[in-house]
Amino acid sequence: MNIIIPIKQVPETSNVKMDKETGTMIRDGVESVINPLDLYAIELGIQLKEIHGGKVTVCTMGPPSAQKALREAIAMGCDDGILITDRKFAGADTWATSYTLSEAIKNMGSFDLVLAGERATDGDTGQVGPGIAAWLNIPLATYVSHVDEVTNTHITVERLVEEGYQILKMPLPTLLTVVKEVSDPRLPTLRGKKKARATEIPVFSTENMNLNEGSLGLKGSPTKVVKIDYPKVTRGGKMVSANGEEGINAAIDELIKFLEEKELI
Amino acid sequence: MSYVWTIAEQSKGKLRGVSFELLSRGRKLADKMNTQLCSVLLGSNVSDEALQELIYRGADNVYFIDDPRLENFIVETHSNVLSDLIREYKPHTILAAATSSGRSLMPYVAIQVNTGLTADCTELDIEEGTKHLLQTRPAIGGNIMATIKTPNHDPQMATVRPKSSRPLPEDTGRVGKIIRLSLKDELVDNRVEMIGFRKDLEEFVNIEEAEVVVAGGKGMKKQENFGMLKELAKRFDGVVGASRDAVDRGWLPYPHQIGLSGKTISPKLYICAGISGSIQHLAGIKTSETIIAVNTDPDANIFQLADFGIIGNLFEVIPKLNQRLENYKKEGK
Ligand SMILES: Cc1cc2nc3c(=O)[nH]c(=O)nc-3n(C[C@H](O)[C@H](O)[C@H](O)COP(=O)(O)OP(=O)(O)OC[C@H]3O[C@@H](n4cnc5c(N)ncnc54)[C@H](O)[C@@H]3O)c2cc1C
Ligand SMILES: Nc1ncnc2c1ncn2[C@@H]1O[C@H](COP(=O)(O)O)[C@@H](O)[C@H]1O
DSSP states (O other), rough: OOEEOOOEEEEOOTTEEOOTOOOOOTTTTTTTEOTTTTTHHHHHHHHHHHHHHHEEEEEEEEOOOGGGHHHHHHHHTTTEEEEEEEETTTOOOOHHHHHHHHHHTTTOOOSSSEEEEEEOOOOOOOOOOHHHHHHHOOOOOEEEEEEEEEOSEEEEEEEEEEEEEEEEEEEEEEEEOOOOOGOOOOOOHHHHHHHHHHHOOEOOOOOSOOOOOGSSSHHHHHHHHEEEEEEOOOOEEEEEEEEEHHHHHHHHHHHHHHHTTTTTO | OOOOOEEEEEETTTTHHHHHHHHHHHHHHHHTTTOEEEEEEEEEEOOOOHHHHHHHOSSEEEEEEEEEGGGGOOHHHHHHHHHHHHHHOOOSSEEEESSHHHHHHHHHHHHHHTTOEEEEEEEEEOOTTTTTTEEEEEETTTTTEEEEETTTSSSSSEEEETTOOOOOOOOEEEEEEEEOOOOGGGGOSSSSEEEEEOOTTTTOOOOGGSSSSEEOOOOSSSGGGGGHHHHHHTTTOOOEEEEEEHHTTTSSSSGGBBBBBOOOOSSEEEEEESSSOHHHHHTTTTTTEEEEEEEEETTTTTHHHHHEEEEEEEEHHHHHHHHHHHHHHHTTO
């Protein structure tokens, strides 16, 4: 089973704190990491390879420094990494990103499965995975939470929807986007890290791919960001202390009044 | 020509509430452009009354493709059909819901019809003059608001967060047309087969479409304690959610998880107890209308975002609150 996993490098946000004065995030010295939601795809890919054989290739479109993310994924157990990088790719929206990634995937030889994260924590759209499937004209299942059965020709998956879990039998090749429930990501091993350092990372660019230049990067993106606002996230709400019998009763009185004012009761 | 379309959703022949929320968004845009609003529904076995309700709640026209092969959402077929309709009718703007179907269907369609798509919009407007759709969405966990437009491609397409707008009241005086279209066989894609549906959770919650969500975190201490949150949720006709810590401990299953690696919600009221308010949790609740938090720690991050914060022990506060609301219901005060 040949598996391709597009991953994205994003700013690490788990240690980010809020600035209590301005109500904005403090982003100083933020490091880059693999999009945390892509780790679930990586883990699933490695598990499927361990059971069914084949290999797992991770790829990322980004600046040359994004190869760090590829090496991290190899240290976890992926076999190969491909860096898709070119000045002309910069500023791509989800349409142009999924175009470029789908062309890169076509250049990687035959595959059975593409696994993507549900969404990236920075752009936060979840549109790139479905977009790749559409460009490749392969079937798509989003929000996959379980893989039930894998045969030479099919994969049966459960996808989390509003009313429950839809169970789909998908022909290979296919693209899945996965949620946290699908796997529990492992940590890189020492041996993996060694291997990652030694692995050669091929580079795909406009030089060795046959791309439609009008569909790349900022220029080729149908959507344009015209304005960015930094809203105050803090709300400066009412605070009450609830200490002791009386304090608690008083706090609840206040809360009831608040709910009444807001017409919530 | 150059109509505004909203994509209605159905489940087992019943319209889902987001269908009406989208119409109230669409109505504003259509009025601003002096054009008509159409609701597009792909499904099976939807009653005439249900279709009529789309008109009462804002639609001028309803396009309904009624076919058993559209009963379940299969993205390949649904996107073939929607793309075909777009090529034929050339709408100006299309709004869909940011649900599990809308978020799969629309990016697929965007590639098929070669246009842009903005995810999870919370505000929409029409730019004077150009008539471009101005699409505003939170990004980076809600820490920035980006306004996006699609200047050189048609149609203008966006998905909209469930519960981020209210449906219009039903106006039974409104008249409109219901246009039934048939499904073209060549658009049916049989590659993927739906072989079952599992709904084994005791009460499967759809926290993204709930008006009120009551959530608990690590401060709840153990699974049994969620009973008091369920009781509170029930009083508001709401559902129970949880932080990742609570889900990872197995206190509630994953579909209840709110935040970066769970669901993003925009309820009218969010009440949480024993949740510290990590950046990852806040990312999932920032667009809630009203937030109430109970926490023993006065410096807990959650209080930054709360409209009403109670510094106190949840094991004392929540049961008392339940008791108080019970009396309130009885005595009407
Ligand atoms: C990549 C990534 C993704 C993540 N995704 C998510 C996500 O989707 N959702 C999410 O929630 N988290 C997510 N997290 C985890 C997040 O960083 C926090 O660890 C988590 O939100 C903490 O959960 P909590 O608030 O329940 O627990 P804690 O942070 O431990 O907070 C418990 C709170 O309960 C209070 N408390 C204790 N006892 C009482 C009492 N008796 N009465 C009142 N208050 C009490 C304490 O004061 C404390 O503030 C993610 C983390 C990472 C790195
Ligand atoms: N630049 C990129 N390179 C590789 N994969 C990407 C890239 N951007 C997005 N993806 C993949 O698409 C998923 C959804 O991303 P997004 O649509 O940006 O939220 C991610 O979880 C990745 O699997």
